[in-house]
Amino acid sequence: MPHNIVDVPDSEAGLLVGVGVSFCAGRASMSTNMPLFQQLKKNLADQDEETSVIERCTDYDCILWMMSLADFAKSKKIWLLRALSSDFDPETIHDVRVISVVGLFNKGKTFLLNKLFGLRLPSGKTQVTQGLSFVYLKERRMLLIDSPGVQSTVSYKADNIDRVIDAQSTEAFIFELVSQVSDHIIFVVNDFTSFEQKYVQMFEQKEQIRSKPARELIVMHNLCTTVDPTEAENLFGKQITSRYDGVESHLGNLFYTARRNPPVHHFAICKELSEAGERFNSSNIRLLVEHLEHAKKLPEPIILKELIRQRLEDLIPRFLPQDRRCC
Numbered sequence: 001m002p003h004n005i006v007d008v009p010d011s012e013a014g015l016l017v018g019v020g021v022s023f024c025a026g027r028a029s030m031s032t033n034m035p036l037f038q039q040l041k042k043n044l045a046d047q048d049e050e051t052s053v054i055e056r057c058t059d060y061d062c063i064l065w066m067m068s069l070a071d072f073a074k075s076k077k078i079w080l081l082r083a084l085s086s087d088f089d090p091e092t093i094h095d096v097r098v099i100s101v102v103g104l105f106n107k108g109k110t111f112l113l114n115k116l117f118g119l120r121l122p123s124g125k126t127q128v129t130q131g132l133s134f135v136y137l138k139e140r141r142m143l144l145i146d147s148p149g150v151q152s153t154v155s156y157k158a159d160n161i162d163r164v165i166d167a168q169s170t171e172a173f174i175f176e177l178v179s180q181v182s183d184h185i186i187f188v189v190n191d192f193t194s195f196e197q198k199y200v201q202m203f204e205q206k207e208q209i210r211s212k213p214a215r216e217l218i219v220m221h222n223l224c225t226t227v228d229p230t231e232a233e234n235l236f237g238k239q240i241t242s243r244y245d246g247v248e249s250h251l252g253n254l255f256y257t258a259r260r261n262p263p264v265h266h267f268a269i270c271k272e273l274s275e276a277g278e279r280f281n282s283s284n285i286r287l288l289v290e291h292l293e294h295a296k297k298l299p300e301p302i303i304l305k306e307l308i309r310q311r312l313e314d315l316i317p318r319f320l321p322q323d324r325r326c327c
């Protein structure tokens with residue numbers, strides 16, 4: 001059964017001054033198993049006005065539908081979709097801490113959010129997080145951002161856009177956006193490759209030049225194939241404690257804070273239900289939740305739509321300078 005987006009965009013409030021972009025707020029509804037993104041892509045391609053039909057949303061409260069800078073340059077539209085069944089209104093004030101998970105594709109970002117907060121978001125090899133997907137946790141006063149994985153497969157179907165280049169610039173754009181709106185950023189990695197180290201380092205460098213107080217960064221090492229506790233400890237030593245100066249936590253195992261500027265907290269979890277998983281997972285998940293809840297930075301009032309709109313106003317001319325010239 002089809003479901004309508006019932007919120008027609010507020011074109012005045014949604015106009016991005018200076019770049020000529022409409023910012024569309026909609027409500028999506030929940031239904032069949034058809035992946036949201038396929039249907040949404042089709043709907044957005046089929047029509048150019050601000051109404052649409054969506055077959056399926058997810059357990060996310062809102063999704064910022066920003067899949068491709070190249071497509072955005074053509075359509076000039078970014079959709080903020082809201083689930084019909086959600087109480088979270090992106091156009092009103094909420095006191096929250098904004099917590100994001102980022103990293104390469106299929107590293108267990110969604111899996112981690114499920115573990116941390118007892119959620120049931122779609123996770124697994126065939127479940128690809130699309131767009132910036134938001135979950136509002138009212139009691140905890142948190143707004144979670146599940147991000148699409150970096151370096152996932154691109155389409156080589158005929159169109160005149162170089163999708164590899166487009167994916168790289170879109171990922172850089174999302175990286176900036178997430179880093180600007182988040183109070184806490186959790187990197188999810190498996191083997192801590194030098195590419196991932198560099199990715200974390202890019203955030204560190206951003207923190208050093210930020211005018212606001214620096215945020216501590218968190219890296220969750222998802223040792224998802226490790227079943228043996230000794231192997232987990234060896235891996236953690238090889239990939240983290242022997243590579244960074246820092247201090248081991250007295251609170252638990254596989255928890256280490258690297259003396260960086262700002263400090264970077266490393267936690268690890270292992271394969272669920274294995275001996276290593278039983279030994280380390282629940283205690284490290286609990287430590288990470290406590291770490292987030294007891295953070296110095298208190299929840300702050302935000303209007304999600306406004307927050308994103310402001311950031312887009314800043315970022316779009318930087319990433320698409322031709323759009324600035326158009327206006």
Ligand SMILES: Nc1nc2c(ncn2[C@@H]2O[C@H](COP(=O)(O)OP(=O)(O)OP(=O)(O)O)[C@@H](O)[C@H]2O)c(=O)[nH]1
Nearest residue numbers: 105106107108109110111123124129149224271272
């Ligand atoms: N620790 C642990 N991780 C697991 C287990 N089973 C699955 N995972 C992780 O979950 C990953 C896939 O799930 P997702 O959470 O959807 O990954 P993702 O990073 O959100 O993927 P994208 O959204 O496509 O970028 C697997 O590749 C594993 O890393 C498990 O038993 N233990």
Ligand SMILES: [Mg+2]
Nearest residue numbers: 109110128129
């Ligand atoms: Mg995911």
